Amino acid sequence: MSTTGSVNETASGSAEAAPSAPNTTAAADSSIAETPSSVSAQPPSTTSPAATSAVSSAASAAAPSSSPPSTTAAAPSSSSVTPTFLFSSESVTESHPDKLCDTISDAVLDACLSLDPSSRVSCETVAKTGVILLLGEITTSASVNYEQVIRDSVRDAGYDDPAKGLDYKTCNVIVALEEQSPDIAQCVDGTKAEEMGAGDTSVVFGYACSETPEYMPLSHVLATRLSARLAAVRKDGTVDWIRPDGKVLLTLEYENGKQGPVPKRVYSVIISAQHSEEVSNEKIASDLLEHVVGPVIPAHLRDEGTIYHFNPSGRFVIGGPHSDAGLTGRKPMVDTYGGWGSYGGGALSGKDATKVDRSGAYAARWIAKSLVANGYCHRCCVQISYAIGVPHPIAVNVDTYGTCTQKNGKEERDLANFVEANFDLRPGCLMRDLDLKRPVMRKTAAYGHFGREEDEFKWEKVKDLSKV
Numbered sequence: 001m002s003t004t005g006s007v008n009e010t011a012s013g014s015a016e017a018a019p020s021a022p023n024t025t026a027a028a029d030s031s032i033a034e035t036p037s038s039v040s041a042q043p044p045s046t047t048s049p050a051a052t053s054a055v056s057s058a059a060s061a062a063a064p065s066s067s068p069p070s071t072t073a074a075a076p077s078s079s080s081v082t083p084t085f086l087f088s089s090e091s092v093t094e095s096h097p098d099k100l101c102d103t104i105s106d107a108v109l110d111a112c113l114s115l116d117p118s119s120r121v122s123c124e125t126v127a128k129t130g131v132i133l134l135l136g137e138i139t140t141s142a143s144v145n146y147e148q149v150i151r152d153s154v155r156d157a158g159y160d161d162p163a164k165g166l167d168y169k170t171c172n173v174i175v176a177l178e179e180q181s182p183d184i185a186q187c188v189d190g191t192k193a194e195e196m197g198a199g200d201t202s203v204v205f206g207y208a209c210s211e212t213p214e215y216m217p218l219s220h221v222l223a224t225r226l227s228a229r230l231a232a233v234r235k236d237g238t239v240d241w242i243r244p245d246g247k248v249l250l251t252l253e254y255e256n257g258k259q260g261p262v263p264k265r266v267y268s269v270i271i272s273a274q275h276s277e278e279v280s281n282e283k284i285a286s287d288l289l290e291h292v293v294g295p296v297i298p299a300h301l302r303d304e305g306t307i308y309h310f311n312p313s314g315r316f317v318i319g320g321p322h323s324d325a326g327l328t329g330r331k332p333m334v335d336t337y338g339g340w341g342s343y344g345g346g347a348l349s350g351k352d353a354t355k356v357d358r359s360g361a362y363a364a365r366w367i368a369k370s371l372v373a374n375g376y377c378h379r380c381c382v383q384i385s386y387a388i389g390v391p392h393p394i395a396v397n398v399d400t401y402g403t404c405t406q407k408n409g410k411e412e413r414d415l416a417n418f419v420e421a422n423f424d425l426r427p428g429c430l431m432r433d434l435d436l437k438r439p440v441m442r443k444t445a446a447y448g449h450f451g452r453e454e455d456e457f458k459w460e461k462v463k464d465l466s467k468v
Helices: 048-055 055-063 097-115 146-156 182-188 218-233 281-296 355-372 412-422 427-433
Strands: 084-092 122-127 132-140 172-177 203-211 242-257 259-274 306-309 379-386 395-399
Touching: 048 242, 055 132, 084 259, 097 132, 097 146, 132 146, 146 172, 146 379, 203 355, 218 242, 218 259, 218 281, 259 281, 355 379, 355 412, 355 427, 395 412
Parallel strands: 132 172, 259 306
Antiparallel strands: 084 242, 122 132, 203 379, 242 259, 379 395
């Protein structure tokens, strides 16, 4: 094991089962098991050159040689050993500049939907030092104080001091909104739900696998939980030097099984946490290992070879929008499947459900999860394409990566038609079946739109296809 910062590794048993995102304080979770089909893992990380001087003697003794670490899994020692590969997923805290913008955009959407469920919203947010810009198209009968919604969101993200890069009390707020184009409105307004056309031309994807109880890839699940935990220890005061901005990258070692990739161990963990001026790199590394990594990643998934990078740049005092401009829709892998499967052409946040970038993506996940959970395959990616103004999808495709079980006589080539026969994919019907006019979208803006079992996430409720 190698570390950045002063760490005396005590990975023996301090790691507890990972809590389900975004709840990061639970000590145990049934989704962490030692069986490959449901194991939850955490990736390792390597020593940061910028903070090598801060590494304790104990950690230094365990550190790898000066040669750079291998970026591929070790070759098997004999032909009987299954080859492995590495896969990385990233996540960010709710206060990362891009996630702050997603949150503001979805908070604005919810404010409109709470007063007018038929609101048409497509808005983006830009954040930079001392300024928030909201722009886009909104048609609603609701009277919304957009500036107040924005300031409340900035406050909730923890930006209450100019030293943190933004202050909700004093930041400049600019609102530049227009009504939705009547050319778009005429194809989605004033019709029955069944006749409503798609609000845009779009391609969307949904993914699911049997890797975890959430039917999500483990690398994404653990990265998400780590970033949620990083925010939790800031908000509850467990770690008093942490500031709002933060990012995680987790790498898992996998082997290829008959039913798809099987997680074996955490290869590396990288955590970048914005911090106060006075804290040392030793303190940062020690606290992150104890309070963030330990409660999330089970001990059996970590070993002496796991690599840790804690604040590998050596310093992260300037963060938030002061360090990097934020923009809605710029973290698609964080929002979806951590790089597994595929991702469509549009952002999710800041859009009402007539925009199939959002409702179609939710439907594709609903389908993929239902197919895997009902035993039709062990892993799949669902693609749906829409044309603006046209109710029915143009095409549906299901790729099971060779894991189709042929349940009920359904081969992979049959699954697309099977999907269309059992899911009404017209936008208006998706809004009805998934209850997408509710003001619950802000909750999706951080820690992923998928793999969460809260009541608001109706697209995560498996549809019974066992008797079809």
